[in-house]
Amino acid sequence: MTTEAAAGEDKMTLQDLLADKGVLLADGATGTNFFDMGLASGEAPEVWNLEQPDKVRALHRAFVEAGADIILTNTFGANRHRLKLHGLEGRVVELNRVAAQLARAEADAAGRAVLVGGSIGPTGELLVPLGALTYEGAVEAFSEQIAGLVDGGVDILWIETMSAPEEMKAAAEAASRSDLPFTVTASFDTAGKTMMGLSPSGLADLAAHLPKAPAGFGANCGVGASDLLVAVLGMTPEGAVDNAVPVVIAKANCGIPKIQGDAVVYTGTPDLMADYARLAIDSGARIIGGCCGTSPEHLAAMRSAIDDHVRDRRPSQDDIVARIGPLVAPPTEPGAERERGRRRRR
DSSP states (O other): OOHHHHHHHTTOOHHHHHHHHSSEEBOOOSHHHHHHTTOOTTOOGGGHHHHOHHHHHHHHHHHHHHTOSEEEOSOTTOSHHHHGGGTOGGGHHHHHHHHHHHHHHHHHTSSSOOEEEEEEOOOSSOBTTTSSBOHHHHHHHHHHHHHHHHHHTOSEEEEEEEOOHHHHHHHHHHHHTSSSOEEEEEOOOBTTBOTTOOOHHHHHHHHHTSSSOOSEEEEEESSOHHHHHHHHHHHSOTTOOTTOSSEEEEEEOSSOEEEETTEEEEOOOHHHHHHHHHHHHHHTOSEEEEOTTOOHHHHHHHHHHHHHOOOOOOOOHHHHHHHHOOOSSOOOOTTHHHHHHHHHHO
16 A cells, blocks of 8 residues: 555544444553653653654554554643643643654554544643633633644544543533544543542533534543443443444553552553453443553454454443452442441441
């Protein structure tokens, strides 16, 4: 295939690629893989877009070679509020543009359709009334980041690891001002909800009521693959059809994080992540990837699992625990706290 043909093929939309393949594989971790490549603790990964572009491209290339259909830019913290911690708040557009160009180059060289998602993480600030950041200020910050991503050539705006509904709305509003599709994923790491109390079904409801519909929504990061799969069950109704829009996204951590000395080690094996991918399909997800700890080796196992798996019955929570492992932060069922209180008083 010629470079020109490959580049033209990359112009497929997300919906085109979903229609063609059914289930898509998103990439793996950025930060944890960069640490293995020499990123220092406390260093902004986004700086590598300028100082270590070959390493950034090498990770994108490794994910493409492992079979990823979607790769995310190295821009998770590339908004003015996070970058000000490193004195880089004046270089937001530049860092996002360069990151998008690096990912775009690897996607265009793939010889097949690979989409580039512009990673947009939270600002790290609390919105009014809990903090000082206004809704309008959040929209402005996200819009600035998005300008660089769009200029660099991304295909999708990928809003991820969100917790606060108002911040999700602000990011979605900023994304809606562009012509690109966008997705929203949240981190359900606190008894089955986000730290700001949003449930998986609450995210589905939020996505359904945004002024512009997202191309997809779902869960990423969190505390473990089992917890994330249970969250996916909470946002995929029984009998969901394969061509449902928006699609549901599952991008779990590679097993459960464990502290070993000064390092955080993720317990997931390639076999476990392959089984997670199968269960994600059975749970109704149509875009499946890995988050923290997920290496190209894990992703290659997930690629094989997705390609070989025929969607099976919808799993129960017990099925997920039996195959992937125990929940780290299980959802609190209605009335459970009250019942435990009564038992203690007895």
